[in-house]
Each structure stands twice: as structure tokens, then as C-alpha cells.
Amino acid sequence: MFERFTEPTRSVVMNAVALAEQRQCEPVGCQHFVEALLADPEAGPILQTRMSGLNAETPIETPPDDANRQDDDLLMSLGIDLDSLRRQIDEQFGAGAFDAVRRRRRSDRDDDRPHRRSRFDVEAKTVLERSLRHALRLRCRSIGPSHLALGVLDDADVVAQANLDADALRELRERLEAVAVEAHGPEATLSWWRRAG
Amino acid sequence: MVAVDILVRAASNADDPGEGLRAIAALKRLSDDLEVLHVERARDLGWTWQQIAEALGVTRQTVHRKHQTGATRKGKG
Structure with missing residues (x-):
């Protein structure tokens, strides 16, 4: 078809x-x-x-940004400075690289799922x-x-x-x-x- | 050793294992995100899947399955 x-x-x-x-x-x-x-x-x-x-x-x-926001809260509670991380990543990989890669769909690379839906x-x-x-x-x-x-x-x-x-x-x-x-x-x-x- | 510090902290709350588990999961997702960036860069630099797999300590098939889609979309692989 x-x-x-x-x-x-x-x-x-x-x-x-x-x-x-x-x-x-x-x-x-x-x-x-x-x-x-x-x-x-x-x-x-x-x-x-x-x-x-x-x-x-x-x-x-x-827009289900919620998943990432929850992660942000968790990571920050662990003492990870996401803003500084974002700055460093963007410096290395180009502006916006950090947010872009996190927005991308995760299940695409989900290791745990044998059959992709x-x-x-x-x-x-x-x-x-x-x-x-x-x-x-x-x-x-x-x-x-x-x-x-x-x-x-x-x-x-x-x-x-x-x-x-x-x-x-x-x-x-x-x-x-x-x-x-x-x-x-x-x-x-x-x-x-x-x-x- | 900030990273280890964080991992220990994430797993150290004995009263609520859920808290530790969620924290570990969030860390894994973050590390997966960063893995994508590094793998894409390696591919851009002409690394083979085999080389990337060796560096990550996984099989070529695994790294292929995890990362090929993004690379294809970018017109490579």
C-alpha cells in the first residue's frame, strides 16, 4: 500500500x-x-x-512535559544542578541540545520493550x-x-x-x-x- | 565523585524504597539522554557501531537497537 x-x-x-x-x-x-x-x-x-x-x-x-518536569524535580532534589548541566551540554553539543534530546521520545530507545508498538x-x-x-x-x-x-x-x-x-x-x-x-x-x-x- | 555521591543518596532512604527507585530511574533516563548525544557525536565522527558498543560495554546489537532510529532519521546508518 x-x-x-x-x-x-x-x-x-x-x-x-x-x-x-x-x-x-x-x-x-x-x-x-x-x-x-x-x-x-x-x-x-x-x-x-x-x-x-x-x-x-x-x-x-x-503536551506531556510532566514526565520531564517530575524528573527535573527528582534530579534537583538529588543535588544535580540541571541549569549548569544544560549549559555544559549545550556548550559541547550545540545550543538547545540538552532540551532537545530530553524531549525526544524515549520509548524509541527503550531497551526493556521487546516488541515496539x-x-x-x-x-x-x-x-x-x-x-x-x-x-x-x-x-x-x-x-x-x-x-x-x-x-x-x-x-x-x-x-x-x-x-x-x-x-x-x-x-x-x-x-x-x-x-x-x-x-x-x-x-x-x-x-x-x-x-x- | 559527585555522581557516586548522588547514586548513594538516591538509594539510601531505607524507609521508602520507592523514593530511591524513582531517583535511580530519573538518573537512568538522564544518563540515557546524554548517551544519545554522545553516540550521535561518535557516529558523526565516523565511529562504527562496533566501536561505540565496545566503548559502552554492550553488544553491537544492543547499541544498534537503541540508537539506530535516530541516526537513520538524520540520514545515516
Whole structure:
């Protein structure tokens, strides 16, 4: 399936993963897809007409800095001067290196876990599968960001959170399908090669 | 020997082993964080996984499993 993803689609997925990682709230969920899609040049402008509030107003998740803050308190109670440590590390490894490495997701390098869990939650996986279905249904050769967006719109939680009524949903789907067919449909072989390049 | 000092202090509260355990865990996470920085630097300098593993005193597979993702993301390894 993934070999059909165009470069922009892959970017959207990677950006969604990065968003989840950044906030340390993996696995990746539909909300991360929505946010990444809003910034995509193909699907973004369409989604923004009805869902622009979704990344700004809706607190999709609380940034769980708590884990680090707890560690900070503990370490300081042990007499470790984190500010001085941060200064020294940043001096050696570049500005911001200390905070950046601590923010990075730990389970990536978690030694104790034999099986890495999937990066995507169940709903997100369904969205990925649905994007393929939409591409097949529209007789598209490749899976573009608009197919992914169509898949996201099949998710009931996303629809509810974006407050989309039936009309809005239908309009979004129609516009996304039009863009999808234009960019990836049976007539769009050449542009697909360009995009996939 | 500040580091040892801290480790002893972290493990010394006999009344509440939980306190010591949590402290040790926080120290381990901190040391893991710093390990990442050092491993990445070593890779940047062209060290092999084998060399890094030897320096860390673990097997090549272990260091690979722990650190490869980050290195791949940076376009190496």
C-alpha cells in the first residue's frame, strides 16, 4: 500500500508522526493526520475552509512535559544542578541540545520493550487503509494527500470535533475527490510521475 | 565523585524504597539522554557501531537497537 503513497502523502504522514513525537503522545492518531493535512498544499486549502479551527482552538492533547518536569524535580532534589548541566551540554553539543534530546521520545530507545508498538493507533491505521480504498474507488493510481484527507473524514471523532454537519462533510468530500481525481486519477499519469518523483 | 555521591543518596532512604527507585530511574533516563548525544557525536565522527558498543560495554546489537532510529532519521546508518 505505502508504495502507492506519493511524496507529498509521505510527507504528511511523516509530519503527523513528527507532531506526535514532538508532543510525546505517540501512537499517532487521526488528529495528527488532520494537523499535518491542514499544512499540505493539495488537501490543506480545502480542509481549511471547514476545519481550520481544529489545530488552533481544539486542544488536541496536552503536551506531556510532566514526565520531564517530575524528573527535573527528582534530579534537583538529588543535588544535580540541571541549569549548569544544560549549559555544559549545550556548550559541547550545540545550543538547545540538552532540551532537545530530553524531549525526544524515549520509548524509541527503550531497551526493556521487546516488541515496539505500532506508531499508529487503530483509528490512524484505519485512515491509512481507507485512503487506499478511496484511491481505488476513484480509480487513482497513487494515493495523494487528498485521499488521506478523505480517509480522515471517515473518522467519526474527527467529524465530531470539527463540528461538520452533513452538508459540510459532503462539500468537503466532493472537493477533495475532485482534486484527487485531477491529480491522481486515470487521466493524470504524467502529473503523477512528476509528483511521485 | 559527585555522581557516586548522588547514586548513594538516591538509594539510601531505607524507609521508602520507592523514593530511591524513582531517583535511580530519573538518573537512568538522564544518563540515557546524554548517551544519545554522545553516540550521535561518535557516529558523526565516523565511529562504527562496533566501536561505540565496545566503548559502552554492550553488544553491537544492543547499541544498534537503541540508537539506530535516530541516526537513520538524520540520514545515516
